[in-house]
Amino acid sequence: MLEFTQNPVVASKLTLGPWRIDQVTDCSLTSISTRAQDLAEVQNRLDQPLPQVGQCHGDAGQGLFWSAPFQWMRWAPYVDAPPTHDEFGELAYVTEQTDGWIRLDVQGADFSPILERLCNLDLAGFTPGSVQRTQIHHIGVFVLSLEDRLMIWVPRSMAHSLVHALTQAVENHLAQAALA
Amino acid sequence: MNRLSHVALGKPIRFTFDGQSMMGHQGDTLASALLANGVRLVARSFKYHRPRGVFAAGSEEPNALVTVMHQGHPEPNTRATVLELYDGLVAKSQNAWPSLKFDAMAVNDRLSEFFAAGFYYKTFMWPAKFWEALYEPAIRRAAGLGALSTQEDPSQYDKGYLHCDVLVVGGGAAGLTAAVQAARQGSRVILCDEQAELGGRLLDELDRTWLAQTLADLQGAGSVRVLTRTTVFGTFDHGVYGAVSRNTEHLANAPVQATKQTLWHITAQRTVLATGALERPIAFANNDRPGIMLAGALQCYALRYGVNPGQRVALFINHQDGLLTARALKAAGVNLVAVIDARTNVQPAPDLPHRVASRVQDTRGRHALRSIQVLNDRDQSEWIECDALGVSGGWNPNIQLTSHQGARPNWSESIHAFVAADNKPKDQAVVGAAAGRYDLGQCVASVNELLGGDWPIPPCETARPDDAHAIFQVPGDGPAFVDFQNDVTVKDVKLSHQEGMISVEHLKRYTTLGMATDQGKTSNIVGLAVMAELTGRSIQDTGTTMFRPPYTPVALGALAGRSRGLDFKPTRYTPSHQAAKARGAEFVEVGNWLRAQWFVQPGETHWRQSVDREAQAVRSGVGVCDVTTLGKIDVQGRDAAEFLNRVYANGFAKLAVGKTRYGLMLREDGIAMDDGTAARLREDHFVVTTTTANAVPVYRHMEFVSQCLTPELDVHLISTTEAWAQFAVAGPNSRELISRVVDLDVSNEAFEFMACAETRLKNGLRARLFRISFSGELAYELAVPARYGNACFEVLLEIGQDLGATPYGTEALGVLRIEKGHAAGNELNGTTTALNLGLGRMVSDLKDGIGRVLSKRPELIQDGKRLVGFKPVDPQHSLLGGAHLLEIGAPAKAAHDLGYLTSVCYSPHVGSSIALGYLADAEDRQGQTLRAVSPVDGSDVPVVVCSPHFVDPKGERLRA
Amino acid sequence: MLIPHPLLGPRDASEFVYKGDAALMNRPDGFADDAPEAFVQYAYQRSNPRGAHRELWFHEQGDRSWLIVTRDTLTHEVLDCQLADPRRAGGSQ
Numbered sequence A: 001m002l003e004f005t006q007n008p009v010v011a012s013k014l015t016l017g018p019w020r021i022d023q024v025t026d027c028s029l030t031s032i033s034t035r036a037q038d039l040a041e042v043q044n045r046l047d048q049p050l051p052q053v054g055q056c057h058g059d060a061g062q063g064l065f066w067s068a069p070f071q072w073m074r075w076a077p078y079v080d081a082p083p084t085h086d087e088f089g090e091l092a093y094v095t096e097q098t099d100g101w102i103r104l105d106v107q108g109a110d111f112s113p114i115l116e117r118l119c120n121l122d123l124a125g126f127t128p129g130s131v132q133r134t135q136i137h138h139i140g141v142f143v144l145s146l147e148d149r150l151m152i153w154v155p156r157s158m159a160h161s162l163v164h165a166l167t168q169a170v171e172n173h174l175a176q177a178a179l180a
Numbered sequence B: 001m002n003r004l005s006h007v008a009l010g011k012p013i014r015f016t017f018d019g020q021s022m023m024g025h026q027g028d029t030l031a032s033a034l035l036a037n038g039v040r041l042v043a044r045s046f047k048y049h050r051p052r053g054v055f056a057a058g059s060e061e062p063n064a065l066v067t068v069m070h071q072g073h074p075e076p077n078t079r080a081t082v083l084e085l086y087d088g089l090v091a092k093s094q095n096a097w098p099s100l101k102f103d104a105m106a107v108n109d110r111l112s113e114f115f116a117a118g119f120y121y122k123t124f125m126w127p128a129k130f131w132e133a134l135y136e137p138a139i140r141r142a143a144g145l146g147a148l149s150t151q152e153d154p155s156q157y158d159k160g161y162l163h164c165d166v167l168v169v170g171g172g173a174a175g176l177t178a179a180v181q182a183a184r185q186g187s188r189v190i191l192c193d194e195q196a197e198l199g200g201r202l203l204d205e206l207d208r209t210w211l212a213q214t215l216a217d218l219q220g221a222g223s224v225r226v227l228t229r230t231t232v233f234g235t236f237d238h239g240v241y242g243a244v245s246r247n248t249e250h251l252a253n254a255p256v257q258a259t260k261q262t263l264w265h266i267t268a269q270r271t272v273l274a275t276g277a278l279e280r281p282i283a284f285a286n287n288d289r290p291g292i293m294l295a296g297a298l299q300c301y302a303l304r305y306g307v308n309p310g311q312r313v314a315l316f317i318n319h320q321d322g323l324l325t326a327r328a329l330k331a332a333g334v335n336l337v338a339v340i341d342a343r344t345n346v347q348p349a350p351d352l353p354h355r356v357a358s359r360v361q362d363t364r365g366r367h368a369l370r371s372i373q374v375l376n377d378r379d380q381s382e383w384i385e386c387d388a389l390g391v392s393g394g395w396n397p398n399i400q401l402t403s404h405q406g407a408r409p410n411w412s413e414s415i416h417a418f419v420a421a422d423n424k425p426k427d428q429a430v431v432g433a434a435a436g437r438y439d440l441g442q443c444v445a446s447v448n449e450l451l452g453g454d455w456p457i458p459p460c461e462t463a464r465p466d467d468a469h470a471i472f473q474v475p476g477d478g479p480a481f482v483d484f485q486n487d488v489t490v491k492d493v494k495l496s497h498q499e500g501m502i503s504v505e506h507l508k509r510y511t512t513l514g515m516a517t518d519q520g521k522t523s524n525i526v527g528l529a530v531m532a533e534l535t536g537r538s539i540q541d542t543g544t545t546m547f548r549p550p551y552t553p554v555a556l557g558a559l560a561g562r563s564r565g566l567d568f569k570p571t572r573y574t575p576s577h578q579a580a581k582a583r584g585a586e587f588v589e590v591g592n593w594l595r596a597q598w599f600v601q602p603g604e605t606h607w608r609q610s611v612d613r614e615a616q617a618v619r620s621g622v623g624v625c626d627v628t629t630l631g632k633i634d635v636q637g638r639d640a641a642e643f644l645n646r647v648y649a650n651g652f653a654k655l656a657v658g659k660t661r662y663g664l665m666l667r668e669d670g671i672a673m674d675d676g677t678a679a680r681l682r683e684d685h686f687v688v689t690t691t692t693a694n695a696v697p698v699y700r701h702m703e704f705v706s707q708c709l710t711p712e713l714d715v716h717l718i719s720t721t722e723a724w725a726q727f728a729v730a731g732p733n734s735r736e737l738i739s740r741v742v743d744l745d746v747s748n749e750a751f752e753f754m755a756c757a758e759t760r761l762k763n764g765l766r767a768r769l770f771r772i773s774f775s776g777e778l779a780y781e782l783a784v785p786a787r788y789g790n791a792c793f794e795v796l797l798e799i800g801q802d803l804g805a806t807p808y809g810t811e812a813l814g815v816l817r818i819e820k821g822h823a824a825g826n827e828l829n830g831t832t833t834a835l836n837l838g839l840g841r842m843v844s845d846l847k848d849g850i851g852r853v854l855s856k857r858p859e860l861i862q863d864g865k866r867l868v869g870f871k872p873v874d875p876q877h878s879l880l881g882g883a884h885l886l887e888i889g890a891p892a893k894a895a896h897d898l899g900y901l902t903s904v905c906y907s908p909h910v911g912s913s914i915a916l917g918y919l920a921d922a923e924d925r926q927g928q929t930l931r932a933v934s935p936v937d938g939s940d941v942p943v944v945v946c947s948p949h950f951v952d953p954k955g956e957r958l959r960a
Numbered sequence C: 001m002l003i004p005h006p007l008l009g010p011r012d013a014s015e016f017v018y019k020g021d022a023a024l025m026n027r028p029d030g031f032a033d034d035a036p037e038a039f040v041q042y043a044y045q046r047s048n049p050r051g052a053h054r055e056l057w058f059h060e061q062g063d064r065s066w067l068i069v070t071r072d073t074l075t076h077e078v079l080d081c082q083l084a085d086p087r088r089a090g091g092s093q
Helices: A036-045 A112-118 A156-179 B030-036 B104-110 B130-142 B173-184 B200-204 B209-221 B295-304 B320-331 B440-451 B490-498 B504-511 B524-535 B556-560 B577-582 B607-620 B640-647 B695-709 B734-741 B786-799 B810-819 B858-862 C035-044
Strands: A014-016 A019-024 A028-034 A056-058 A063-068 A071-076 A092-096 A101-108 A130-136 A139-145 A150-155 B012-017 B020-025 B065-070 B073-079 B089-093 B157-169 B189-192 B224-227 B230-236 B240-246 B261-273 B277-279 B292-294 B313-317 B336-341 B359-364 B371-375 B381-385 B388-391 B395-397 B410-412 B417-419 B428-430 B481-483 B585-590 B593-599 B622-626 B632-636 B660-666 B672-682 B685-689 B716-719 B724-730 B756-760 B766-770 B779-785 B805-807 B865-872 B884-887 B899-907 B912-920 B929-934 B939-946 C002-005 C009-012 C017-021 C052-058 C066-072 C078-083
Touching (some): A019 A156, A092 B632, A101 A156, B030 B295, B157 B173, B173 B261, B173 B440, B261 C009, B295 B388, B313 B359, B336 B381, B395 B417, B490 B504, B490 B524, B577 B585, B622 B734, B622 B810, B672 B766, B695 C052, B724 B734, B724 B786, B786 B805, B810 B899, B865 B929
Parallel strands (some): B012 B089, B189 B224, B313 B388, B622 B805
Antiparallel strands (some): A019 A101, A063 A071, A130 A139, B065 B073, B065 B089, B230 B240, B240 B261, B277 B395, B622 B724, B660 B672, B672 B685, B724 B779, B899 B912, C002 C009, C017 C052, C066 C078
C-alpha cells in the first residue's frame, strides 16, 4: 500500500567539464547544540572531536562541521529514525536536519575558478578542513573543503536553483577559457 | 591612409562606420582607424550639434561617442577611443539627423544665445499645458546622445569575488613596478588595467626597453593575477572595490556563454593607486573643432597606432612635457608647423618651430580644422594653416578613486593640480603620475618609497611641472568650450557667476559642467579655474567637486549579472511540487516559493470552477494541501516554555506535552506581528510555526530575543521549515484518511483537538501529526521527511479516493479560512492589534510578553475597530479587498471612514462574495447595512455586517 | 562594508541584517510603575549620533549571531564589534 519512493534527485553524477557533481541521498544530518559549560561532557560522548570555529572534518560517509557558536552539524549514513534525545540528555539538544538540506559533492579538478564566480569566500584560506556558510546567488549554503571533495549543503527547496547556478558558472568558465 | 611607417601594424581588418566600409588593422581602436582613414567628423555635440572629432586617446574621451552593434545588439554611447577594432565591426554616429555632415539640429548652434546654461529653468514654462503636450516630447527627442535599444540584451554577464593582499590599480610604469615589488615581498597581488595591453603611457613612446624588461619581471613574479580590459570603477567601504572586466567586446564572434562582462567584488587589504594622470586642455574660442585634440592623444595616435594626425600639425602647450611630445612627433615623421608655448620664461628650442610667450586665440574650419589664430607676446595675431592641433594645459592626477568615499582633493600649487586628500581611505596609497610624480624615474622612485624597494631609477627626460605657466583660458570671441560632452562654455561659467552660483557645487549643477558620462575628466579643472578667476579666489579656496562611482560608465547588465528573468531570485519548490504538477496544479509565486494555487481538472476552463470545487470538496469529504512553506522553528532548552512566554502575547508555560496551542506574536509597539502554533513534543522541545511570509523575520526576531534580551534563558533555536513535508488533511473524512496512513490511535478520545505527536506511518516512516485546523473543519497536519513529499501527497490522495480526497491549493485554502473568520497576513497588516483581531484577552497580564505594555496605549485602544464579516446585500455583487466602509448617505471622505475590508473571496457555501474587515463599533452594527466604497475602481456596494464565522459558527466540526 | 565578526573575521555586510540602535538591548521592566513611559522611550527615542554609534547587526547568512557593532556614522569605520550574547563568546570552547 504505502510504497514511498523518494523525490527525484537534482544532480546525479552530473559531469561539468573536469568536475563531477553528485547528490548524496544516503546521508543524514543532525544539529547538535550545547553550552560552553557542558562542552567537555558532550565531547566525551561523541566518538570524534568537535571542530573549532570555521572547521570541519570527515569523509564521504560521516563527519562534523561547525555551524554556529556551540552548534555543530553531524552527517552520517541515512537512518530512518529521528535523532534520540537520549544521546546527550540535557547536555545538548539535537534536531533532525536530514531532509532540510541536500548534499552535493563536487569532485575532480580544483573548483576555485568556479567558486570565485559564485561566492565571496577568501579561497586562499579555504583549505581542507574549512567550512563556511556563504551565499551563492542569494542561496545560503554551507561549503566544506575536505581532502578529496568539496561538500555543499543547500536547503532542499533551492537545490534546483543552486545546481543551475553551478552549471552556468562552469559553462561560462569553460567558454571563457576557450577564448584564450 | 594616414599611417606612419615606424609602427608595425597588425593584420588588416574591415569595419563599417555610418554605412561606409573601411580598412583598419588588428590593434587599432575605432578612433585610430577612423583617423587613419581621414575621418575627422565623428559626432555632433549634445546641445549645439557642433561638428566634433576625436579629442583624446583613452576612456576620458568626451566627443567620439558611437553606437556599436555587438552581436547584432546596439550599444549606444561607446567611446570610439576604447573600442577595440575587430573584423566586421559595425558602428554609427549618434545625435545627428539626417547625417553627420548635414545635421538639421545644427540650427541650435545658431540659436546658442537661447540655449545658454540654465535655459531650461527660464523657458518652457508657459503656457503650462504646453509642457506635457509639446515641450516635453520635443525635449525628449532632442535630448540625449545615443538611443537605447528596446530589445532585451542578448549578452550574458557574470560576477565574481576576489581577495588579495595588494590591489594595484593601473598597469603603467608605477603600477607595474608596484605589482612586481609587492609580489616579490610575498603578497597576493591583483593588477588591473583598463586597457588590453599593460604599459599605460609607456605604450606611447618609441623606446619600450624598460617596459619589456618590467613585463618580463612581472611574468616571473608569480603571485600576481593580471586583469586587463578591467576598470576598477569604484571605491567602497573597508577596502572593497568594484571592477568590470570586458571579456568579449573585442571579438567578432564570441559565444554568449563566454559572458560579455564580469563584475568583480574585490576585497583588498591594501590598494596602490597607479591610475596615472589625465591631460587638461585650454579653453579658447572654437577650441572644439574636429582635429583639435589633447597633445598626449596626438602623441599616442602617432607613436602607438602609427596614425599621422594631419598634414600640418601644431601644438599649444604650457610646460616642458609639451616639448617632449613635439620631439616625439617629429621623430615619428609628423610635419610639425608650430609649437605655441604659453611660457614666458623659456628660450625657443632650436630644433623645433617653437614660439614662446604665445597663445592660440581662435580657430577656423567647420567640419575639420583649417587654421588657428596665434597671439604673440605683444598680442599681435597671425593665422596659421593647420589641420591638427594638440592642446595641453597641464596634467591632472587621476585621483577619482580616492574621492569616492567623500575625501575632497587638495590643490597643489607646486604642480598646479589637485592631489589626493589626506583623509582618503586608509587602505589607499597613491604612486606615480597619480601622485604628481610624472616621469618614469619619479614613478619608480615613488614606488620604492612606498614599498621599501630599491629598484634602479631609469634615466629619462624630466618634465618639470614646476616650470609650467598656469593658463586655463585665452580670452576671445566665439564659444570657448570647457565641457565638451555637455556643451558648456566659458560664457556659461560667467553666467553662473553672474547669477550668484559661485560655489563649485552650484557651478556644476547650474551649468551641467562635469555631469556628462565622462564625469568632467577633461573639463572640471578648467571650469573651476575660470570661476576662481572670476571670483578672485585661489583655486585652493575655490575647491573642487568630488567624484562618485562609477569612474567610467558601467552597464546595468553587469550590475545585474545573473539576476535576470527567472534567475533573478532562487525558486523554492515544495516537496510535492512534481506530484502537484502531474495533477494539474497552476502555481503562484509566494515570495521565492512556488505553491499550487488550484488544481485544474479536465473540463475546467476558469479558475473559479477549480477553487469552488476544491473548497466544497474539503467541507464535504477531505482535502489535501501542501503547507510545507509555513515556517517551522525548533525550540529546545530547559527554558523553552519560559522563552515562548516572552515572545508570545499568550501563555505557554502550562501547555501540556502532546498539545498544540495557537500563539499571537506582538511587536514591542503592541502591533500584531505574526501568528502560528506551538506544539509541545517534550517538556523541553517545542515546534513553533509561523506564516510563510514571516518565517525568516520571526526566526530573526526570536534569535534577537534569545541573544539580546534573554541571554539568561537556556534555549536553542534552529529552523526546520525545509526538513519536513507538511500536509493539511482537512474535512469530515480526514480522521478516516489519517487512520489509514498513520500508525496511531486518532480517535477523538485518544487524539483530541490540538493534540500533537511524534509517530510513524503504517509503512514505518517517521512522521509528526498535529490536530490543528485552518479551515475550521476536522483537520490534521501530517509531516514526513521532505524527500518523501511527492510520495506522501500521492498516497494520501490515492488511499483517500473513496473518501473524496481532493488536492486543494492556496486559493481554496484562503476561501476556507475566510469562511471561518481566521486571520491571516491581510489582517496582520502591520497596523492592527490583538484587540482589533478580537484577541484582546489573549494578551496575558501574568507575564511580561513582548508588546504587552505598549499594546495598552490609549491611542491603540481608542481605535475601536474589530474584525467582523461582510456580505453584499445583493448576492450578485462582488466585493473588493481594501474597500472602505461608510454609512449609507455619508460622503466618501476620511472623516466618515468606519473601517476597511481586508480579505475577500467568493464563498460557494454562502453563495456570494464574502469579506472580513475591520469595523468601528462592530458589536453595535451587527446586521446593519453599510457601503463598501473603493475609489480605486469606483465601486460602491451595499453590504450587511455579520459574524466573521460564515460556516459552522459554533465550531462544532473542529472538535468532532 | 566589512564587519569584523569576533569569531569569523571580516565578513561582508551583505551577510547581515541591520536592526538599529543597541539601546534595544536594554528592555525596560514591563511591570515597573513607569513602564508605559519607559517603553515609549525604548521603542521610539533615538539619539542618532554623528560619529560613533552602537548598533545591532544579525549575521543571518553566517552563524546567526547578533553583534554589537560600534560604527562611525560619518566614515563607516568600525571601531568595535562584539557578540551580543556573552555565552557565544569562544564559539567552540
